[in-house]
Amino acid sequence: xxxxxxxxxxxxxxxxxxxxxxxxxxxxxxxxxxxxxxxxxxxxxxxxxxxxxxxxxxxxxxxxxxxxxxxxxxxxxxxxxxxxxxxxxxxxxxxxxxxxxxxxxxxxxxxxxxxxxxxxxxxxxxxxxxxxxxxxxxxxxxxxxxxxxxxxxxxxxxxxxxxxxxxxxxxxxxxxxxxxxxxxxxxxxxxxxxxxxxxxxxxxxxxxxxxxxxxxxxxxxxxxxxxxxxxxxxxxxxxxxxxxxxxxxxxxxxxxxxxxxxxxxxxxxxxxxxxxxxxxxxxxxxxxxxxxxxxxxxxxxxxxxxxxxxxxxxxxxxxxxxxxxxxxxxxxxxxxxxxxxxxxxxxxxxxxxxxxxxxxxxxxxxxxxxxxx
Numbered sequence: 253x254x255x256x257x258x259x260x261x262x263x264x265x266x267x268x269x270x271x272x273x274x275x276x277x278x279x280x281x282x283x284x285x286x287x288x289x290x291x292x293x294x295x296x297x298x299x300x301x302x303x304x305x306x307x308x309x310x311x312x313x314x315x316x317x318x319x320x321x322x323x324x325x326x327x328x329x330x331x332x333x334x335x336x337x338x339x340x341x342x343x344x345x346x347x348x349x350x351x352x353x354x355x356x357x358x359x360x361x362x363x364x365x366x367x368x369x370x371x372x373x374x375x376x377x378x379x380x381x382x383x384x385x386x387x388x389x390x391x392x393x394x395x396x397x398x399x400x401x402x403x404x405x406x407x408x409x410x411x412x413x414x415x416x417x418x419x420x421x422x423x424x425x426x427x428x429x430x431x432x433x434x435x436x437x438x439x440x441x442x443x444x445x446x447x448x449x450x451x452x453x454x455x456x457x458x459x460x461x462x463x464x465x466x467x468x469x470x471x472x473x474x475x476x477x478x479x480x481x482x483x484x485x486x487x488x489x490x491x492x493x494x495x496x497x498x499x500x501x502x503x504x505x506x507x508x509x510x511x512x513x514x515x516x517x518x519x520x521x522x523x524x525x526x527x528x529x530x531x532x533x534x535x536x537x538x539x540x541x542x543x544x545x546x547x548x549x550x551x552x553x554x555x556x557x558x559x560x561x562x563x564x565x566x567x568x569x570x571x572x573x574x575x576x577x578x579x580x581x582x583x584x585x586x587x588x589x590x591x592x593x594x595x596x597x598x599x600x601x602x603x604x605x606x607x608x609x610x611x612x613x614x615x616x617x618x619x620x621x622x623x624x625x
Contacts, residue, residue: 253389254308255344256318256336259301260358263335265542269523270325271302275375277324282381284320289313292386296351296372298365299413299439299522299541300358305348307385314338345389345573349566352397354407358544359416360555361406364438366397388576396569403565406558414439414492416544417518418446421488422453424516431486432457433479433500434493435471439520443490444471456482480508488516491525502529509533 258271273281278295285293285306290313293306304317322332339347350356352369373390376382382390401407421430430447434440435457447453448470458476474482483489483505491499500517509515512535519526519540531538582589593601606614 253305253341253344253348253386254314254317255303255305255339255347256314256321257301257303257339257347258332258335259303259337259356260542262337265522265524265540267327267332267335268300268302270327271297271321272299272522273297273302273324278375279379281320281324282376282379284324285317286381288316288320290317291381292383293317293381294373294376294386294390296369298368299520301351303351305344305386305389307383314340342570342574345393345570346566348389349393349396349570350563352393353400353562353566354397355559355562355566359412360559362412363401363407364412364442366394366401369397370394384580385577388580389573392569392573392576396566399569400562400565404558404561406555406562412439412442413520413541413544414442415446416547417490417520417539418443418450418453420518420539420547421447421490421516422450424487426452428453428487429485430455431479431482431489433476433489433491433525434495434521435459435473437492437494439492440490443492443520456486458482480504483508484510486515487513488518489526490518490520492520493525494521495525496523498527499525500530501527502533505530506533 258268260268273295278297281295281304282293285291290306290308293304296303296305302321304321306313306317308314308317318332318336318338319329322329325332347356348369352366354361354363354365357365369390373382373394377387421428428450430453432440432443432447432455435444436459440457444455444457447455454472455470456472456474458479459473460476479499483500489500493499499521514535514537517526517530517536517538519538522541524540526538526540528538530536596604605617609617
C-alpha cells in the first residue's frame with residue numbers, strides 16, 4: 253500500500269484548504285486514479301489532513317497519484333511538492349494505524365479521526381474503489397484503533413480543537429456571550445457541548461434549516477442571515493462551517509460592530525470561514541485551527557505515556573495483518589506447492605529452503621517448526 257499525506261505537520265491551513273475535497277471531488281479523483289491503473293483508493297479529508305491511500309503496482313504510481321491530487325487542488329506543483337509526504341509498504345500501514353487511533357493527530361488521542369477514517373473507507377467501498385487488500389487493511393486499522401481506545405488511556409480524556417476553542421472562550425472572564433456560526437455541523441455541535449459545560453457562557457447559534465435537537469434547548473438560535481446583527485453583542489465568535497465562502501468578511505463585520513470592546517474570533521473551518529482582514533478591526537483578535545496546535549501541546553504531553561502502549565498494540569496488529577496479506581498472495585500457488593511437497597517430502601523441502609534462504613530466514617523457519625512440536 254502507498255500513502256500520500258498533506259497534514260498539519262507539513263502544510264499550513266491555507267495549503268490544506270486547497271485539498272479539502274468535497275465528496276464529489278473525492279469520487280472524481282478516485283475515478284481518475286482508476287483510469288491510470290490505480291483501482292483501489294481511499295481519500296481521508298479532515299481539517300488537519302488530506303491523505304490518499306492506494307494500492308499501486310509500480311514505483312511511478314506515487315508520482316501519478318500526486319499529480320492527480322495536485323491537479324484537483326488547483327495549486328502549483330512546485331508549491332505543493334514541499335508539503336507532500338509519501339509512505340510505502342509497512343511504513344504506509346503504520347501511518348494509517350497511527351492516524352486512525354489518533355497518535356498522529358494535532359491533539360493526541362482525539363476521537364473524531366477514527367470516525368473520519370471509517371467514513372472515508374465506507375465511501376470508497378460503496379463506490380467500488382476498494383478490494384480485498386484495501387478492505388483488509390482499513391478494517392484492521394479501524395479494529396486496532398477501537399481496541400486502543402478501549403484498552404489504553406490514550407482517549408480517556410478526549411480533547412479536540414472544538415474543546416480548546418470553548419475553553420478559550422470561557423477563559424475570557426466574567427459573563428461571556430458566544431456566537432456560534434455553523435452550530436449544526438460536527439465541529440460546531442462539539443463546540444456547543446463544550447461551551448455549555450461552562451457556567452459563565454451564554455450561547456447564540458445561527459441556524460439555516462437543520463435544528464439542534466433537545467440537548468441544546470438552553471441555546472438561543474437565530475437565522476444565519478442575521479449573524480452580523482448578533483455579532484455586536486458577542487464577546488467571542490466561533491465559526492465552523494463547511495461553506496466554500498466566508499461567513500464573516502472584514503467589511504461587513506466592521507459595519508455591523510457598534511460597541512467598542514475586545515472580541516475573540518475563532519475560525520475552526522478549513523477552508524477558512526473568517527476573512528483574515530477582520531484582525532485589522534479595532535479590538536478584534538483572530539485565531540484559526542493552527543493556533544490551537546500550541547494549546548494542544550500540554551494536553552498531548554499527558555497522553556504520551558499511553559502512546560507507547562498504543563504503538564506496541566499497533567506493531568502487533570500490523571504483523572498479523574501482513575501475515576494475512578502474504579498468505580492471501582500465496583493462495584494461487586497453494587495447489588502447486590502441495591503437489592511439490594508430496595513429491596519431495598518434508599526433508600526435501602527443508603533442503604530446498606536451506607539452499608534458497610538466508611541463514612536468518614532459515615533459522616526462523618526451523619524455530620517455527622520446532623515450536624509447533
